[in-house]
Amino acid sequence: MPREHARAFLATLLPTCLAPLDVTTTAEAWTIQDRTGFAWWDCVMLASAVQAECSVFASEDLTDGTEIGGLRIANPFLNDLAPGAP
Template sequence: MPGAKVFIDTNVLVYSHDRKSPDKSQRALAWLESLGTRDCAQTNLQVLNELTYVLLRKKWFDSPTTVFAIVDRFAILGNDPLNPADVEFARALHLKTVYSWWDCLLLASAIDLKCRYFLSEDLHDGHAIEGLTIINPFLHTADKILAL
C-alpha cells in the first residue's frame, strides 16, 4: 500500500548489523533502504533502547560510543516514549493475544502511530490487529508488501 507507515521492530534493526547472518542482514538492509526511500518507517524509544542493549551485549563494535552513534542514526525513525494510553491498550492486547508484554507495548505504539504494517521476525506473519498487519521481513520483500 503506497504511503503506508511501517513500524520496525528491534530484531530488524539488529539484523541490519549482524555479520553472522549475512542473508538476514541483507534482507533487513533491503527493507530499511526501501522504507527509507518511501519515507514510511517508524519506530519508538523502546525499540531504540532495546537495540542499544542488544548491540552492547553482543559486542560487535569497538566501543559503546559506536553503538550509541548507530542507535542515534535510527532515532530519525521515531524516538517518542510510550504514553499511558499506549500502556492501557497494550494491556488489552496482552489479554487478547499470545504476544509478550513487551511486544504488546510495541504493537500498541505502532497502532497509535497509525502504522499499517509491523515489521518483525518474532510475531505471527500475516496476523492483523486493529488494522495493523504483522509482516516477517524474511518471508516478504518490501516491494511486494508496499505495492499492495
C-alpha cells in the same frame, strides 16, 4: 556490533521516531496482550506502532499476517517489505 556503533546508528533514526509510550500505549498493550497472548514488551511495541499509525510491523518472532488495529505483522524473511510491496 559494538554498543557505541549501535547507539550512534540508532541516534540517526531518533528524529523519525513518532511512536509514543504513555498511559494510552500501556492500556493498548494490555488489550493486545489479552487478545494475542504475545509477550509484554512485544505488546508495548505493537501498541506504540498502532498509535503511530504504522501499517506494517516487521518481526520474525510474532505471527506473520496477524492484524492489530490496522497494523499487519510481517515476517521480513517471508515478505517483501519494500515500500509499495503488498
